[in-house]
Amino acid sequence: xxQGRSKRDRLLEGEDPGSLRPQDTRHWIxxxxxxxxxxxxxxxxxxxxxxxxxxxxxxxxNDDIKLIDSQLKRYRRRLNYWVxxxxxLEEIAVDARTRTVTYRDxxxxxxxxxxxxxxxxMSRPEKYFSAQQLLVxxxxxxRLPEESLRTYISRVRKKLKELDAGAQVVNKSRKGYALIFxxxxx
Numbered sequence: 001x002x003q004g005r006s007k008r009d010r011l012l013e014g015e016d017p018g019s020l021r022p023q024d025t026r027h028w029i030x031x032x033x034x035x036x037x038x039x040x041x042x043x044x045x046x047x048x049x050x051x052x053x054x055x056x057x058x059x060x061x062n063d064d065i066k067l068i069d070s071q072l073k074r075y076r077r078r079l080n081y082w083v084x085x086x087x088x089l090e091e092i093a094v095d096a097r098t099r100t101v102t103y104r105d106x107x108x109x110x111x112x113x114x115x116x117x118x119x120x121x122m123s124r125p126e127k128y129f130s131a132q133q134l135l136v137x138x139x140x141x142x143r144l145p146e147e148s149l150r151t152y153i154s155r156v157r158k159k160l161k162e163l164d165a166g167a168q169v170v171n172k173s174r175k176g177y178a179l180i181f182x183x184x185x186x
Contacts, residue, residue: 017081022181025086029125032079039072079124086125090181092165094122103165110159113139113152118160121169121179128175153177 011017015028046068050061087094093102099115100107110118120129120138129137131146139149157169166182 011078015078017085020089022086022089025082025089026126026181028082029079029086032075032082033124033127036072036075036079039068039075043068043072083123083125086181087122090165090167092163092167094119101159101163101165103163106163106165108159108162110156111152114156114159117149117152118156118169118179121177125167125179125181128172128178130176134177 012031016024019025043065046061046064050058050065053061091104094100095102096115096119099110099112101110101118116138117134120134131149132142134149135144135146136142153169153171160167160169168180168182169177170180171177
């Protein structure tokens with residue numbers, strides 16, 4: 001840990017926020033995503049145990065919950081940093097107000113639904129989401145037909161292709177949809 005850096009901002013061994021390599025950002029996004037998944041699972045188990053233990057043990061578990069929660073917040077901040085850094089290194093800018101995505105000198109404007117899908121996928125690049133997850137997390141409506149989602153995914157793909165930014169929405173059977181960045185030469 002660098003002297004002068006607070007606990008809140010400490011980095012993992014090998015983590016270099018100044019890296020100029022997009023593959024480094026992808027690596028740290030993956031690392032923090034895994035750490036978040038582990039801590040969320042741990043938090044759920046500890047919270048469940050809280051209901052089945054004695055009053056004395058509840059105090060200890062409450063302390064554990066506070067610690068895990070603070071770690072989760074830090075990991076989410078670091079994940080957000082790396083996602084933003086990846087977009088910066090990939091030279092992709094997103095304007096939520098105008099729903100415009102810019103890559104170098106090109107720009108595309110998305111509809112509200114298209115933007116919601118892309119924003120969801122961009123928030124966690126290279127993570128796969130099922131159609132159901134996208135309906136709930138991007139559109140907050142699981143009653144919409146998956147066919148509508150596929151139509152909007154197709155439109156997002158077309159607009160990303162127009163940008164030629166090296167990002168594409170891919171679909172893998174039984175995994176779902178993900179925003180994938182092609183690897184640029186070092």
